[in-house]
Amino acid sequence: MENLTFDLSARTVRELNQHLHGTPESLAGQHITVLNPDGAHNIAVGINAPVQVTVVGHAGYYAAGMNKFADVTIEGSAGTGVAENMMSGKVHVKGFASNGAGASAHGGLLVIDGDAGLRCGISLKGADIVVGGSVGSFSGFMAQAGRMVVCGNAGDALGDSLYEAVIYVKGEIKSLGADAQLEPLGEADIAALTELLAAASLHHAPQDFKRVASARSLYHWNADADQTY
Numbered sequence: 001m002e003n004l005t006f007d008l009s010a011r012t013v014r015e016l017n018q019h020l021h022g023t024p025e026s027l028a029g030q031h032i033t034v035l036n037p038d039g040a041h042n043i044a045v046g047i048n049a050p051v052q053v054t055v056v057g058h059a060g061y062y063a064a065g066m067n068k069f070a071d072v073t074i075e076g077s078a079g080t081g082v083a084e085n086m087m088s089g090k091v092h093v094k095g096f097a098s099n100g101a102g103a104s105a106h107g108g109l110l111v112i113d114g115d116a117g118l119r120c121g122i123s124l125k126g127a128d129i130v131v132g133g134s135v136g137s138f139s140g141f142m143a144q145a146g147r148m149v150v151c152g153n154a155g156d157a158l159g160d161s162l163y164e165a166v167i168y169v170k171g172e173i174k175s176l177g178a179d180a181q182l183e184p185l186g187e188a189d190i191a192a193l194t195e196l197l198a199a200a201s202l203h204h205a206p207q208d209f210k211r212v213a214s215a216r217s218l219y220h221w222n223a224d225a226d227q228t229y
Contacts, residue, residue, distance in 0.1 A: 130200040
């Protein structure tokens with residue numbers, strides 16, 4: 001494996017991203033270490049190659065956004081929109097994540113060791129998100145496909161306007177959003193939780209989680225509902 005270092009105290013985020021936007025063939029097998037990120041925005045966005053990136057410190061907004069194929073580790077915390085619109089690969093935040101983590105992510109795995117802020121997994125479209133801590137209000141809002149695992153607690157309106165995504169919560173749920181409901185945990189759920197917890201290197205009993213899914217009453221417009229569902 002070829003190891004390269006980008007020190008953002010001496011080089012720009014643009015230079016880093018220009019390197020990471022090289023051809024998949026040129027980047028395959030590289031491990032890029034990013035030093036002194038100091039909360040800079042847009043670190044390691046738009047990667048389309050099987051490359052490893054380690055950010056040594058905290059990242060700002062939209063770190064690892066639009067990720068495809070890459071394995072990105074942030075050894076600190078991440079600002080708003082980490083791994084937003086991710087297509088594949090893995091993004092691992094070893095600290096905390098701010099609002100909108102994994103927003104609109106289509107595929108891949110996002111792991112957050114600490115807590116995540118508001119709207120984690122908003123408009124999720126197929127990715128998997130595993131949060132070692134708790135999530136803020138409106139997490140899973142309009143989540144269309146994919147799976148979320150929350151090992152801590154969930155804030156208000158969890159899963160509001162949920163579609164086919166499923167949310168698993170171990171701790172307390174402050175409230176469920178519109179059209180979200182608790183459902184029995186089945187064998188397929190136990191298998192999914194076992195897989196996702198192992199992928200995130202977290203050790204919890206799958207049987208301790210609650211399943212939140214859609215009641216499907218919002219799938220079609222009801223003209224007679226008088227705006228009440």
